Amino acid sequence: MRIIEVRELRKEYRVPEKDPGLAGTLRSLVRPRHRTKVALDGVGFAVEAGESVGYLGSNGAGKSTTIKILTGVMSPTGGRVRVNGLEPHRDRKRHVRELGAVFGHRTGLWWDLPVRDSFRALAALYEIPRPLYRANLEVFTELLELQDILPVPVRQLSLGQRMRADLAGALLHNPRLVFLDEPTAGLDLNSKAAVRQFVRHLNQQQSMTVFLTSHDMADIEGICDRLIILDRGRKILDDGIDRVRHRLTTSRQLIVTVPEAADVDDVVRTVHDGTAASCTVLGRRRVRCEFDRASVAVPDLVGVIMRHHEIVDFELREPALEDIVQRIFQWGSV
Numbered sequence: 001m002r003i004i005e006v007r008e009l010r011k012e013y014r015v016p017e018k019d020p021g022l023a024g025t026l027r028s029l030v031r032p033r034h035r036t037k038v039a040l041d042g043v044g045f046a047v048e049a050g051e052s053v054g055y056l057g058s059n060g061a062g063k064s065t066t067i068k069i070l071t072g073v074m075s076p077t078g079g080r081v082r083v084n085g086l087e088p089h090r091d092r093k094r095h096v097r098e099l100g101a102v103f104g105h106r107t108g109l110w111w112d113l114p115v116r117d118s119f120r121a122l123a124a125l126y127e128i129p130r131p132l133y134r135a136n137l138e139v140f141t142e143l144l145e146l147q148d149i150l151p152v153p154v155r156q157l158s159l160g161q162r163m164r165a166d167l168a169g170a171l172l173h174n175p176r177l178v179f180l181d182e183p184t185a186g187l188d189l190n191s192k193a194a195v196r197q198f199v200r201h202l203n204q205q206q207s208m209t210v211f212l213t214s215h216d217m218a219d220i221e222g223i224c225d226r227l228i229i230l231d232r233g234r235k236i237l238d239d240g241i242d243r244v245r246h247r248l249t250t251s252r253q254l255i256v257t258v259p260e261a262a263d264v265d266d267v268v269r270t271v272h273d274g275t276a277a278s279c280t281v282l283g284r285r286r287v288r289c290e291f292d293r294a295s296v297a298v299p300d301l302v303g304v305i306m307r308h309h310e311i312v313d314f315e316l317r318e319p320a321l322e323d324i325v326q327r328i329f330q331w332g333s334v
């Protein structure tokens with residue numbers, strides 16, 4: 001079932017224009033001029049229920065604008081948008097009940113209330129049945145380690161604590177769809193990991209649909225299965241992460257561990273003599289083989305090494321998503 005449908009989405013902002021200097025400022029006060037800035041230029045995509053989509057783009061690409069339109073905060077200039085079958089900005093009240101939204105830079109909780117009271121207020125606002133509220137609070141408290149912060153007023157929380165509380169608050173009513181805009185920005189590694197695991201858990205266990213923007217590629221890798229990439233208001237890529245990796249890169253690495261007594265230099269010679277891979281020593285017991293998957297097959301490579309040496313372990317490394325996305329941004333399209 002389609003939970004998000006976007007066709008030919010267009011958003012234009014009217015931005016004031018002024019000439020430089022004091023004279024320009026005065027002129028702009030007397031006779032204001034505006035120009036049109038196109039933030040989204042015919043974007044289209046559909047998201048099925050249960051998917052987990054990473055929405056990426058450089059600064060100013062149009063990600064937040066899209067999320068604001070999808071959550072009903074802002075109306076589009078043109079195009080068609082349906083979320084949960086509703087037109088977000090027209091049907092805002094009904095719409096909001098069916099989704100969760102977390103914006104990394106601002107809280108959906110009450111600044112002066114303790115976290116627990118903020119949750120109660122949200123439960124009342126969303127009319128969450130008591131048994132559901134209790135069950136979710138228990139599970140979320142455990143998964144996000146909220147126990148110690150439940151009695152603490154929101155304004156006293158650290159950024160990481162606040163984000164975990166925010167995430168729980170946004171999902172207490174079991175929305176089928178959640179929008180996350182930079183949910184881990186500024187968090188330490190532990191809090192980032194807790195946020196990712198929590199969102200992934202709900203996506204996989206409860207089929208909660210996830211629509212995520214982040215500049216942190218580890219968020220995308222940890223949470224999403226699919227990537228949509230925007231560039232200056234236009235969609236330039238929409239595909240599964242595994243397929244993107246497979247389609248856009250052919251280089252791979254195999255890290256091989258040999259026993260204590262083995263001669264790693266001899267392993268390097270074996271690889272160079274018997275395969276098209278290039279091999280370097282990583283330490284006393286490990287070597288790294290780099291190869292192009294179009295010309296070297298992993299079983300052949302492992303076979304050649306094993307014919308001459310004992311192998312304790314090997315690990316195939318995929319290219320980093322960060323590098324792939326960087327390249328896509330540079331190319332501008334794929």
Ligand SMILES: Nc1ncnc2c1ncn2[C@@H]1O[C@H](COP(=O)(O)OP(=O)(O)OP(=O)(O)O)[C@@H](O)[C@H]1O
Binds near residue numbers: 014015037057058064
């Ligand atoms: N309220 C506004 N008025 C005028 N222009 C705006 C407004 N909001 C955004 N823009 C412009 O629209 C374009 C898209 O902005 P948007 O915030 O959607 O980008 P983004 O991809 O979320 O960027 P970032 O990664 O920096 O958050 C940018 O050129 C931005 O300057």
